[in-house]
Amino acid sequence: MAYYRSVGDVPRTRHTQHRDAEGRLRFEELMGEEGFSSDSSLLHHRGVPSAIVASEVWALPDQARTPNHPLAPRHLRLHELETGPDAVTDRRLVLGNADVRISYVVTGTDPSAHYRDAVGDECVFVEAGSGVVETVFGVVPYRTGDYVVLPRATTHRWVPAEPSRLYCIEASGHVAPPRRYLSRYGQLLEHAPYCERDLHGPSEPLLVEGRDVEVLVKHRTSAGVVGTRLVHDTHPFDVVGWDGCLYPYTFNIEDFMPITGKVHQPPPVHQVFEGPRFVVCNFLPRKVDYHPLAVPVPYYHSNVDSDEVMFYVAGDYEARKGSGIGLGSVSLHPGGHAHGPQPAAIEASLGAERFEESAVMVDTFAPLELGEGGTACEDPAYAWSWAGRRR
Numbered sequence: 001m002a003y004y005r006s007v008g009d010v011p012r013t014r015h016t017q018h019r020d021a022e023g024r025l026r027f028e029e030l031m032g033e034e035g036f037s038s039d040s041s042l043l044h045h046r047g048v049p050s051a052i053v054a055s056e057v058w059a060l061p062d063q064a065r066t067p068n069h070p071l072a073p074r075h076l077r078l079h080e081l082e083t084g085p086d087a088v089t090d091r092r093l094v095l096g097n098a099d100v101r102i103s104y105v106v107t108g109t110d111p112s113a114h115y116r117d118a119v120g121d122e123c124v125f126v127e128a129g130s131g132v133v134e135t136v137f138g139v140v141p142y143r144t145g146d147y148v149v150l151p152r153a154t155t156h157r158w159v160p161a162e163p164s165r166l167y168c169i170e171a172s173g174h175v176a177p178p179r180r181y182l183s184r185y186g187q188l189l190e191h192a193p194y195c196e197r198d199l200h201g202p203s204e205p206l207l208v209e210g211r212d213v214e215v216l217v218k219h220r221t222s223a224g225v226v227g228t229r230l231v232h233d234t235h236p237f238d239v240v241g242w243d244g245c246l247y248p249y250t251f252n253i254e255d256f257m258p259i260t261g262k263v264h265q266p267p268p269v270h271q272v273f274e275g276p277r278f279v280v281c282n283f284l285p286r287k288v289d290y291h292p293l294a295v296p297v298p299y300y301h302s303n304v305d306s307d308e309v310m311f312y313v314a315g316d317y318e319a320r321k322g323s324g325i326g327l328g329s330v331s332l333h334p335g336g337h338a339h340g341p342q343p344a345a346i347e348a349s350l351g352a353e354r355f356e357e358s359a360v361m362v363d364t365f366a367p368l369e370l371g372e373g374g375t376a377c378e379d380p381a382y383a384w385s386w387a388g389r390r391r
């Protein structure tokens with residue numbers, strides 16, 4: 001996030017004495033990416049951010065993954081999953097690989113555990129619900145259709161105002177707008193489908209008193225992703241001010257301006273974010289192709305280098321009508337298998353002027369494996385839905 005923001009009380013000159021009204025020194029922390037060589041922010045704490053008094057194992061929910069073998073396209077019905085109520089500890093792993101993990105949770109209305117993901121940025125799509133995310137940078141409100149982007153190691157907790165359906169995309173690195181939409185200095189260009197005005201970060205500090213505050217940390221070991229429960233001496237939400245280019249923010253899909261064409265436009269025009277070895281795209285209500293002989297649904301395609309995951313959020317997804325796909329469905333279309341519309345959907349789409357679909361897509365370069373949550377809600381008939389029969 002290369003856009004400067006300043007919130008709360010920061011000293012006029014960085015790395016200089018910053019005192020409160022009683023003369024006590026604040027504690028300055030640089031939170032930065034890529035070893036002091038990329039985006040960062042300076043946070044000014046009341047307490048010492050390093051001060052911990054306990055470290056214990058936090059047993060993560062089941063992270064085991066099953067390879068997609070024998071190879072098959074998959075259909076997972078997330079609305080059939082029992083999850084929750086904690087937005088952090090009750091996530092169920094749906095799909096994952098070493099670069100990105102997708103999990104799903106339906107929250108209650110109690111605040112989640114305090115948490116930070118030290119494996120990578122989290123990009124949480126809010127399928128439904130509203131509330132706030134409290135973070136060390138301040139409060140970020142969220143609502144249906146938001147992506148909540150939380151930089152790696154941002155201490156936060158979810159405080160739902162209502163039960164919320166969260167589709168959690170956990171990266172092993174950083175999530176950012178696609179590079180081709182950025183100027184050489186990082187501004188979103190005119191041809192980008194959104195701009196800085198659409199990104200919403202914290203606007204004031206969040207200060208909470210407390211001692212012995214537990215924070216769950218997801219982090220890396222040679223054995224994969226693990227969890228640790230750290231107990232902080234003083235409350236981590238003690239930042240009186242911060243400034244810089246690294247902070248959590250939201251972006252709502254209704255602010256994405258779809259790029260359309262005379263004939264069918266390929267998925268990259270729907271891209272919203274990129275991560276290490278994966279991309280996030282969204283297919284949203286839009287006018288469709290205006291060539292008199294246009295075929296509005298996609299052609300069959302074989303993404304030889306990718307696995308493609310669609311999450312069907314709202315409306316009708318025209319191309320897969322008749323396949324069993326519905327709201328709350330996830331499809332996995334793996335590399336090595338061509339996919340596309342239901343055959344009847346091609347004829348049915350001719351002459352269409354609008355699609356009302358909303359779907360979020362994650363394309364990964366490495367193959368995805370099924371998490372226990374994905375296996376638990378799989379529709380076993382999906383692979384045969386194009387042929388209409390199984391041998």
Ligand SMILES: [Fe+2]
Pocket residue numbers: 301308333339
């Ligand atoms: Fe596709």
